[in-house]
Amino acid sequence: MQLPRGAAGADVLARLDRFVIETPSWGYADTGTRFGKFLQDAAATSIDEKLADAAEVHRLTGCCPSVAVHVLWDFPGGGSEAEIRRIAARAASLGVRVGSINPNVFEDQAYKWGSLTNRDPEVRRRALDHIFDSIRIGELCGSNLLTLWFADGTNYPGQADLRQRKRWMSEGLREVHARLPADGTMLIEYKPFEPAFYHSDIADWGMAHALAKEAGPRAKVLVDLGHHLPGCNIEHIVAFLIDEGALGGFHFNDRKYADDDLTTGSIDPYQLFRIFNEIAGAEHERGGPGAGTSADLPVAYMIDQSHNLKPKIEAMIQTVMTVQEIFLKALLVDRDALRRAQDREDLVAAEGVVKDAFWTDVREGIAEHRRSRDLPPDPLAAFRESGYAARAAAQRGPRKKPEGGRYA
Ligand code: PSV
Ligand code: MN
Numbered sequence: 123m124q125l126p127r128g129a130a131g132a133d134v135l136a137r138l139d140r141f142v143i144e145t146p147s148w149g150y151a152d153t154g155t156r157f158g159k160f161l162q163d164a165a166a167t168s169i170d171e172k173l174a175d176a177a178e179v180h181r182l183t184g185c186c187p188s189v190a191v192h193v194l195w196d197f198p199g200g201g202s203e204a205e206i207r208r209i210a211a212r213a214a215s216l217g218v219r220v221g222s223i224n225p226n227v228f229e230d231q232a233y234k235w236g237s238l239t240n241r242d243p244e245v246r247r248r249a250l251d252h253i254f255d256s257i258r259i260g261e262l263c264g265s266n267l268l269t270l271w272f273a274d275g276t277n278y279p280g281q282a283d284l285r286q287r288k289r290w291m292s293e294g295l296r297e298v299h300a301r302l303p304a305d306g307t308m309l310i311e312y313k314p315f316e317p318a319f320y321h322s323d324i325a326d327w328g329m330a331h332a333l334a335k336e337a338g339p340r341a342k343v344l345v346d347l348g349h350h351l352p353g354c355n356i357e358h359i360v361a362f363l364i365d366e367g368a369l370g371g372f373h374f375n376d377r378k379y380a381d382d383d384l385t386t387g388s389i390d391p392y393q394l395f396r397i398f399n400e401i402a403g404a405e406h407e408r409g410g411p412g413a414g415t416s417a418d419l420p421v422a423y424m425i426d427q428s429h430n431l432k433p434k435i436e437a438m439i440q441t442v443m444t445v446q447e448i449f450l451k452a453l454l455v456d457r458d459a460l461r462r463a464q465d466r467e468d469l470v471a472a473e474g475v476v477k478d479a480f481w482t483d484v485r486e487g488i489a490e491h492r493r494s495r496d497l498p499p500d501p502l503a504a505f506r507e508s509g510y511a512a513r514a515a516a517q518r519g520p521r522k523k524p525e526g527g528r529y530a
Contacts, residue, residue, distance in 0.1 A: 268306065
């Protein structure tokens with residue numbers, strides 16, 4: 123199977139061009155595991171450096187115009203209006219913009235027993251105030267996307283009243299929804315474990331969906347690919363949420379065991395393809411790539427990875443290229459042939475149709491398309507040739523000198 127030529131090919135490539143991917147500020151910084159961190163000389167140490175790195179990824183790939191920010195990590199000045207405006211202007215000067223706003227209600231000591239589910243009303247209020255402040259930051263930056271992840275949960279049976287905590291979570295999320303600006307959307311992320319090990323207050327997509335429905339029409343579900351128990355059929359969840367009008371966005375990453383935050387498609391590219399197959403199938407039903415933006419599902423595609431060993435920018439570019447390739451493969455599934463095979467219960471043919479698209483090598487086609495858009499055909503090779511990483515390492519590395527055998 124080949125990339126289609128003519129109008130059909132142009133439609134598919136136009137859909138690929140509309141497929142924008144948000145990169146996360148934290149993916150450019152030094153991160154580690156709970157056992158330690160190995161620092162990289164070129165890793166970003168400030169929001170300005172993270173934005174510069176994100177802009178480099180966008181310059182080379184042409185599809186990553188926005189950067190997710192984590193409020194406490196990226197607005198060290200406390201989020202004053204002057205600081206927010208400066209960061210937004212800095213992003214604009216680099217050719218990118220601030221994307222989803224991620225409040226942080228999990229690091230402060232106050233949240234030991236939970237944030238919106240804390241039994242102390244003052245802590246619940248404090249968490250809400252921080253989320254309201256994050257909405258204000260979004261408004262000042264020109265971002266209308268709020269992404270909410272809660273570490274709330276318990277470690278032991280009997281530790282807390284699960285139903286009561288559910289009600290507090292629901293109450294808080296309704297208040298957040300009421301504060302959204304007119305064009306605002308809030309995405310609710312779920313995760314079955316970590317940091318809580320017995321129960322998480324929003325453990326799965328069903329809970330996130332129920333809470334989103336209660337919160338209001340502009341609350342949707344965020345699917346982080348690392349936030350499922352082994353063996354979970356993520357594409358089924360995605361299909362179900364699409365059909366409910368409840369799929370709001372993705373956090374892309376890959377995993378072998380838990381929430382490993384490995385680069386997307388590195389472990390199971392076929393799983394990512396099966397997920398995109400559901401999206402492409404739903405968009406086909408809405409009119410197909412030829413229908414233009416009206417067929418596109420309103421979904422935010424975001425990366426959420428921790429590059430503790432791979433060089434950060436290379437990891438990000440590799441991820442973006444993989445996501446583009448696999449999304450394009452899903453657009454190639456012959457929907458009519460698939461439907462016909464399904465209608466006659468021809469399982470072998472149906473799987474063959476899906477697999478034909480998966481095995482299509484789209485890399486040369488994308489490279490050619492990039493050339494036609496004045497982008498480097500191989501963004502990763504172009505990055506390696508650019509000398510950007512060496513320059514960043516020379517500027518940033520000296521600030522990270524080891525002290526007494528340990529890095530400061
Ligand atoms: C939590 O595991 C998570 O997936 C959330 O999206 C956080 O905002 C992000 O990782 C960064 O820690
Ligand atoms: Mn996430």
